[in-house]
Amino acid sequence: MRTILVSGGAGYIGSHTVRLLLEEGYRPVILDSLVTGHLSSALPEVPFFKGDIADGLLVRNIVQDLGIDAVIHFAARSLVGESMQKPDLYFHENTAKTNLFISALLSAGVKRVIFSSTAAAYGIPEQVPIPEAAATIPVNPYGASKRMIEQSFPWLEKAYGLEWISLRYFNAAGALFDGSLGEHHTPETHLIPLILRTALGRQEQISIFGTDYPTPDGTCIRDYIHVLDLAKAHILALAALEKGVGSGVFNVGTGSGHSVREVIETSRKITGRNIPVLECPRRPGDPAQLVAEADKIRTTFNWSPGYSSLDQIIESAWAWHRKNPDGFPH
Numbered sequence: 001m002r003t004i005l006v007s008g009g010a011g012y013i014g015s016h017t018v019r020l021l022l023e024e025g026y027r028p029v030i031l032d033s034l035v036t037g038h039l040s041s042a043l044p045e046v047p048f049f050k051g052d053i054a055d056g057l058l059v060r061n062i063v064q065d066l067g068i069d070a071v072i073h074f075a076a077r078s079l080v081g082e083s084m085q086k087p088d089l090y091f092h093e094n095t096a097k098t099n100l101f102i103s104a105l106l107s108a109g110v111k112r113v114i115f116s117s118t119a120a121a122y123g124i125p126e127q128v129p130i131p132e133a134a135a136t137i138p139v140n141p142y143g144a145s146k147r148m149i150e151q152s153f154p155w156l157e158k159a160y161g162l163e164w165i166s167l168r169y170f171n172a173a174g175a176l177f178d179g180s181l182g183e184h185h186t187p188e189t190h191l192i193p194l195i196l197r198t199a200l201g202r203q204e205q206i207s208i209f210g211t212d213y214p215t216p217d218g219t220c221i222r223d224y225i226h227v228l229d230l231a232k233a234h235i236l237a238l239a240a241l242e243k244g245v246g247s248g249v250f251n252v253g254t255g256s257g258h259s260v261r262e263v264i265e266t267s268r269k270i271t272g273r274n275i276p277v278l279e280c281p282r283r284p285g286d287p288a289q290l291v292a293e294a295d296k297i298r299t300t301f302n303w304s305p306g307y308s309s310l311d312q313i314i315e316s317a318w319a320w321h322r323k324n325p326d327g328f329p330h
């Protein structure tokens with residue numbers, strides 16, 4: 001049985017991936033500082049270490065004591081707006097700490113890492129759908145902090161034999177379908193949770209950031225990917241590294257996009273609730289369209305999304321929000 005260290009395993013995407021690792025017969029181990037994560041999202045049977053990825057001693061002890069075979073590295077700060085206000089925080093938390101984390105892993109003998117990257121690595125895309133080979137010119141420090149780590153990987157591969165896969169997620173969304181696990185960020189900035197909070201009457205209206213984009217209905221288009229499909233991509237990436245498929249960068253998206261208005265309309269249909277909207281100016285830094293070209297991950301890993309229709313994404317997210325209007329208790 002392979003033992004996988006999951007940094008950020010008490011966060012949104014990490015907690016769903018831990019569930020899938022268990023189902024697929026892996027032994028996950030969580031390292032999380034709980035800076036944005038929730039202890040109550042972690043299962044009691046999964047070993048949990050509260051600590052920082054930059055704590056080299058702790059990391060080496062975990063690797064040695066638990067016999068870590070590979071790492072899935074989710075732990076990061078990921079608020080684009082905050083990164084514009086505090087770029088140094090993002091280069092410290094995401095870039096510097098990840099570099100320390102990987103050094104500690106390598107010194108303890110762990111060579112396989114799956115890394116959470118982002119569509120923000122591309123910046124404003126020149127073409128949509130966006131292929132992995134597109135230019136990467138991030139337009140915010142968050143995207144830059146992740147891209148710098150991707151740039152370090154080939155050097156670490158050459159020097160130390162690091163085997164790495166960087167997954168560039170598009171818009172992670174959705175939850176477990178039984179409402180037992182879902183998305184709880186504070187502050188919440190993502191579109192779907194905010195729409196569903198509005199459906200629950202927790203906020204008066206949902207703001208639409210920009211109605212004058214060059215898209216069919218004037219609102220931004222995004223490629224929403226169900227968190228379980230995202231989790232599956234990590235499992236397949238691990239298997240690929242085990243088989244020696246080789247390191248590289250992969251988009252994780254469906255290859256098709258939905259506008260903000262479409263997401264609101266589908267949410268009205270699924271919740272049966274009134275969802276008032278407020279049309280607002282554009283949010284700075286939002287590209288009109290972000291849609292993945294997803295051929296590389298489909299052909300290399302034989303991955304395909306199973307739960308990423310807009311209906312399935314919103315149904316599952318609604319199950320979580322309705323059952324847990326206040327999110328996780330701690």
Ligand SMILES: NC(=O)c1ccc[n+]([C@@H]2O[C@H](COP(=O)([O-])OP(=O)(O)OC[C@H]3O[C@@H](n4cnc5c(N)ncnc54)[C@H](O)[C@@H]3O)[C@@H](O)[C@H]2O)c1
Binds near residue numbers: 011172
């Ligand atoms: N949510 C998205 O749509 C999205 C899109 C693209 C990329 N990503 C990336 O995916 C990853 C997970 O995102 P998420 O939405 O689950 O975020 P999240 O905030 O829910 O989870 C991040 C987890 O990492 C932990 N953490 C942060 N810094 C840490 C540190 N220094 N040491 C130990 N633990 C630490 C937090 O406590 C939290 O549990 C992040 O790297 C994020 O940048 C997310």
Ligand SMILES: O=c1ccn([C@@H]2O[C@H](COP(=O)(O)OP(=O)(O)O[C@H]3O[C@H](CO)[C@H](O)[C@H](O)[C@H]3O)[C@@H](O)[C@H]2O)c(=O)[nH]1
Binds near residue numbers: 171172192
């Ligand atoms: O109240 C809101 C919130 C969002 N939006 C719009 O909804 C779309 C989706 O916005 P999100 O904030 O949910 O997601 P982003 O596309 O901004 O961000 C995602 O993609 C980024 C890459 O650009 C990063 O990877 C980030 O971590 C990830 O959540 C955007 O057009 C945004 O302008 C609204 O209209 N109203």
